[in-house]
Amino acid sequence: KNRWLEYYTRSLLGQKGLFFRCFYCWLVSGSVANQNLQGELQPTSAAYVDADLLFPLVLRMEAAGICSCWPHPLQLWKLLTSKEWMSQMCICPQFQIPLTTSLSKALVLRDASKAAAMAVQALRSLKKDRDETEVLEQVVAKLGYSYEGIDVKMVSCEQLAEALYFLLTQPNYNNGTVYVQERINVSLEARCFLINGRLEKVLYTRFARIDVQGYVREYEKESCSLRAMRDWFMNDEEAWKDAMSQIQQLCDRWTLWLLAQSAEPTVSLRILLFKDNLNFGWDFLKQCFVER
Numbered sequence: 428k429n430r431w432l433e434y435y436t437r438s439l440l441g442q443k444g445l446f447f448r449c450f451y452c453w454l455v456s457g458s459v460a461n462q463n464l465q466g467e468l469q470p471t472s473a474a475y476v477d478a479d480l481l482f483p484l485v486l487r488m489e490a491a492g493i494c495s496c497w498p499h500p501l502q503l504w505k506l507l508t509s510k511e512w513m514s515q516m517c518i519c520p521q522f523q524i525p526l527t528t529s530l531s532k533a534l535v536l537r538d539a540s541k542a543a544a545m546a547v548q549a550l551r552s553l554k555k556d557r558d559e560t561e562v563l564e565q566v567v568a569k570l571g572y573s574y575e576g577i578d579v580k581m582v583s584c585e586q587l588a589e590a591l592y593f594l595l596t597q598p599n600y601n602n603g604t605v606y607v608q609e610r611i612n613v614s615l616e617a618r619c620f621l622i623n624g625r626l627e628k629v630l631y632t633r634f635a636r637i638d639v640q641g642y643v644r645e646y647e648k649e650s651c652s653l654r655a656m657r658d659w660f661m662n663d664e665e666a667w668k669d670a671m672s673q674i675q676q677l678c679d680r681w682t683l684w685l686l687a688q689s690a691e692p693t694v695s696l697r698i699l700l701f702k703d704n705l706n707f708g709w710d711f712l713k714q715c716f717v718e719r
Contacts, residue, residue, distance in 0.1 A: 450481070450485065450495065450497065450498065452475070452476045452481065453475050453476070453574055454475075454476060454477075454478040454481060454482075454504075454508045454572050455475050455476070455477060455478065455572050455573065456477070456478055456479070456570070456571065456572040456573075456600060456601045456602045456603075457477060457599045457600045457601035457602070477601075478508065478572055479601065482501065482504075482505065485501050485504070486501060489501055494691075496694070497694060497695070498695070499689065499693065500689050500691055502688065502689060503685070503688050503689040503693075506688060508571065508572055509571040509572060510569070510570075510571040510572075510606060511571070513525075513527045513606060513608070514527040514528060514529050514606065516684075517553070517608075518553070518556075520557070521680065522677075522680065522681070522684070523677060523700075525567075525608045525609050525610075525611055526550050526553040526554060526557075526608065526609045527606055527607070527608045527609075528546050528549040528550055528553070528606070528607050529604050529605065529606050529607070530542050530545070530546055530591065530604070530605050530607065531603065531604060532595045532602065532603045532604065532605070535591045535592055535595050535605065536592075536595070536596075539588040539589070539591050539592040540588045542588070542591060543584070543587040543588035543591055543607075546566070546587065546591075546607040547563060547566070547584050547587065547607075549607075550563055550566070550607065550608075550609050551563055554609070563584060563609060564583060564584060565581065565582070565583055565584070565609075565610035565612075566581075566582060566583075566584060566587055566607055566608060566609060566610050567579060567580070567581050567582075567607070567608045567609075567610045568580045568582065568587060568590045568591055568594055568605060568606070568607050569594075569605070569606050569608070570594055570595075570600070570602045570604075570605060570606070571602060571604065571606070572602065576642065576643045578594055578597075579642070579643070580593075580594065580640065580641035580642060581610055581637055581641040581642075581643070582641045586641070587607065590641060591605055591607075611701060613633065613634060613701045613702065614633065614659070614702055615631060615632075615633050615655070615659050615660070615701070615702045616631065616632045616633055616634075616699060616700070616701050616702075617629050617630075617631055617670075617674055617699070617700040617701075617702075618630040618631075618632060618697060618698075618699055619674060619678055619697065619698045619699070619700060620695075620696075620697055621678060621682070621693075621695065621696040621697070621698065622694070622695055623692065623694060624682045624692065624693070626674070626675060626678050629652065629674070630648060630649075630650055631648070631649045631650070631652070631655040631659070632646045632647060632648045632649070633646070633647050633659065634646065634647075635647045652667075652671075670702070674700055677698070677700060678698055681696075681698055682696075
C-alpha cells in the first residue's frame with residue numbers, strides 16, 4: 428500500500444514543486460459499448476469514461492492547482508474530443524478541413540429527413556462560397572467523443588437522414604450534436620505523430636473496405652515511406668517530395684493553432700492528413716483531423 432502511495436505521489440509531482448496529472452482514458456458521451464472494425468459490439472473498455480463525469484473532476488483538480496499534463500489542459504481537451512473544431516475551422520482554407528456543419532439531436536429526432544436536407548443545403552452554400560461546384564453526392568456523418576471510426580458513417584445524401592437518426596439514437600449515447608461533412612474521396616492517409624511540435628513519425632494507411640452501412644472496416648497500412656510511394660503513388664518521387672513538404676507545412680500550421688487554444692505546448696499529437704484521388708499529384712492534402 429505504501430509503495431502504491433509513493434508511486435502515485437511521484438506521478439503527480441512535477442518539476443519545481445508543481446503538480447501534474449495524466450488521464451489515460453478515452454472520453455465518450457454516455458456509457459457505450461466498444462465496436463470493433465468488424466462491427467461487433469464488445470464490452471466497454473475500462474479506459475472509456477463518460478465525459479460528463481470526468482470533465483467536472485478535471486475542473487476541480489485544475490482549480491486545486493493540479494495541472495492536466497496529458498493529454499491536454501481542460502479547455503483544449505474539450506475542444507478536440509467534442510470535434511467542435513471541425514465546423515469552426517472548415518471555413519479557413521489554409522487548414523484544409525472538409526466543409527462541415529452540425530445538427531442538434533432535437534432537430535434530427537423531430538424530422539430526420541428535414542434535418543438531413545438542411546445539412547446538405549448548408550454544405551452546398553459553403554461550397555458555393557468557396558467558388559466550388561454545389562454538386563454534393565456523398566457526405567460523412569459523425570459523432571464527437573468517439574474514436575477509431577466507430578461512429579463515422581459514409582453515405583449518400585439520400586441515406587443521410589437514416590444515418591443521422593441511427594447515430595443519435597444508439598443505446599446509452601448522450602451526444603446532443605451530430606456533424607455532417609462533405610466526403611473527400613481518399614486515396615492515401617498520412618498519420619503524423621508529433622512530439623513537442625516536431626514531426627517524428629508518419630504511418631501511411633488507406634481504406635481497404637467500407638461496408639454497405641458506410642463504416643470503414645479494414646485498413647491497409649505501411650510504415651515505410653519508400654514502399655508507400657512505390658505501391659500507392661506510382662513511384663512518383665517528385666510528387667512525393669511535394670507531399671512531404673505540404674505535410675510539414677500543415678503540421679506546423681496546426682501546431683500554431685494549438686498554441687492559440689492553449690499557451691501550454693502540446694506534448695504529443697496525432698494529425699491525420701488525407702489526399703484526395705481527384706489528381707495524380709498531391710494537389711492538395713484536402714482533409715485534416717487533429718487528435719490528442
